[in-house]
Amino acid sequence: MRLVTAVAYVSGFVLIFKGIFALKHMGESRTMMSREHGVMGPIIQLVIGAALIYLPSTIRVGMSTFWTEPHPFAYPEPSSGQWAQVTLVCFSAVQLFGMIAVIRGLLMMGSTSGHRGGQASLGRGLTHFIGGIFCLNIYQFIQVVMGTIGVSY
Numbered sequence: 001m002r003l004v005t006a007v008a009y010v011s012g013f014v015l016i017f018k019g020i021f022a023l024k025h026m027g028e029s030r031t032m033m034s035r036e037h038g039v040m041g042p043i044i045q046l047v048i049g050a051a052l053i054y055l056p057s058t059i060r061v062g063m064s065t066f067w068t069e070p071h072p073f074a075y076p077e078p079s080s081g082q083w084a085q086v087t088l089v090c091f092s093a094v095q096l097f098g099m100i101a102v103i104r105g106l107l108m109m110g111s112t113s114g115h116r117g118g119q120a121s122l123g124r125g126l127t128h129f130i131g132g133i134f135c136l137n138i139y140q141f142i143q144v145v146m147g148t149i150g151v152s153y
Contacts, residue, residue: 001095001099004096004099004100005099007103008053008103008106009052009055011049011052011103011107012048012049012050012051012052012053012055013049014049015045015046015049015110016045016046016049016050016053018042018045019042019043019044019045019046019049020042020046022041022042022045023039023042026039026042044109044110045110048106048107048109048110049110051106052103052106052107055102055103058102058106059099059102059136062102062129062133063133063136066133066134066137067137067140091139094135094138095138097132097135098131098132098133098134098135098136098138099132099136101128101129101131101132101135102128102132102136103132104125104128104132105124105125105126105127105128105129105130105132106125106129107125108121108122108124108125108128109121109122109125109126109129111125112125
């Protein structure tokens with residue numbers, strides 16, 4: 001989990017530097033502005049870079065969108081049964097994949113600033129981000145799904 005968070009921080013700094021250099025290039029341009037130089041691309045890179053640098057706050061805001069009091073890592077260990085350790089490891093793996101999905105979703109949304117980006121990559125990025133938030137808070141997500149279908153968990 002720490003390695004994934006470190007990759008997010010480095011990616012955030014890279015995106016911020018790319019955004020700043022793109023704004024610098026745009027400011028130093030002595031010719032007329034053409035369509036290839038838009039201010040929206042570097043601004044998106046700066047915002048997504050800041051979201052990656054402040055990843056814990058970004059995840060907390062994403063979780064508070066869906067749950068009133070999200071505490072993804074504060075759940076006690078399951079009851080001491082035969083499968084308790086297996087479920088704990090499985091839930092930890094799902095949370096790791098959720099963190100990776102959140103970071104990948106942010107990076108996909110950051111790539112919409114390029115010429116190849118567009119609505120498709122924005123939608124995929126949002127899907128990864130929301131799915132990653134659900135995976136990070138898998139305990140409450142399962143409780144919500146089970147409560148919806150009427151099964152107590």
